[in-house]
Amino acid sequence: MTFQTSIKAALFGLAAIGLGHAAQADQLAEIKAAGKIVTATDMHYAPFDMLTNGTYEGITKDLFDEVSKEIGVEPLYQDIPWTAELPGLEVKKFDIVIAPVTITPERLERYTFTLPIADATVSLVKAAGNTEVTKPEDIKGKTVGVQQGTAQFKQLEAYGATLGDVTIKEYGTTDEAYADLAAGRLDAVAGSLPNLTYLVKNRPETFALFEPAQFGEPKYFAWVLRKEADSESFAKAINDALLKMTDDGRVKAIQEKWLGAAVELPREVPTK
Structure with a gap:
């Protein structure tokens, strides 16, 4: 075996050991x-x-x-x-x-x-006292906020397409969407049921769940x-x-x- 061959063999052995460690x-x-x-x-x-x-x-x-x-x-x-x-x-x-x-x-x-x-099933919340929207299908012709990049956004988008004429506004955080809802710039906000339940539980004077709140498949x-x-x-x-x-x-x-x-x-x- 030549010196060059020995070096190649040694390098191959080290590479094999390295691959073995990676595999493990x-x-x-x-x-x-x-x-x-x-x-x-x-x-x-x-x-x-x-x-x-x-x-x-x-x-x-x-x-x-x-x-x-x-x-x-x-x-x-x-x-x-x-x-x-x-x-x-x-x-x-x-x-x-x-x-x-x-x-x-x-x-x-x-x-x-x-x-x-x-539970992550998509649901809807509105401003307390808003009687124009009560059930999910009432968002037709309305503006609904939702956090961008979420599964709830995709479910809202699909549901809105079945109703027609639903304007969806995306937000970086749910807190931003809730603020616009409280200020009257939105008709509703879509999110998971636990998030919205917690929101209404802590701010019942400002927010209320739709009845029923959930729509779409359980997630x-x-x-x-x-x-x-x-x-x-x-x-x-x-x-x-x-x-x-x-x-x-x-x-x-x-x-x-x-x-x-x-x-x-x-x-x-x-x-x-």
């Missing part, structure tokens, strides 16, 4: 070694994520605090605009998106979802991981923790704390 990469093991889970969420999505006097709180934080304890690491919470979260996850700026993300068939093809953490919120083999163990650890918390009553207690009631959630990840 495991996100859960890496997280445990680091002692932390780096998360991303939008802290302007009550009651899931809120900044109250500079302190992060809400359903998401309470749930993920408990999940992190079960895994044995500390959560690192980051306030990231919703539109930057999934792109940031894909380029590995964080380990997981814990903003409540609606499970859809399109997203299931691209990402790994955890078990559902809440669920969950957390999102990268769709990679090395994320499988991490997803399983989160799901195992959520099931344990469901069985021992922690999930129910957190729901009741923020929403005043609890709903039973699927014990498997929905396929649509």
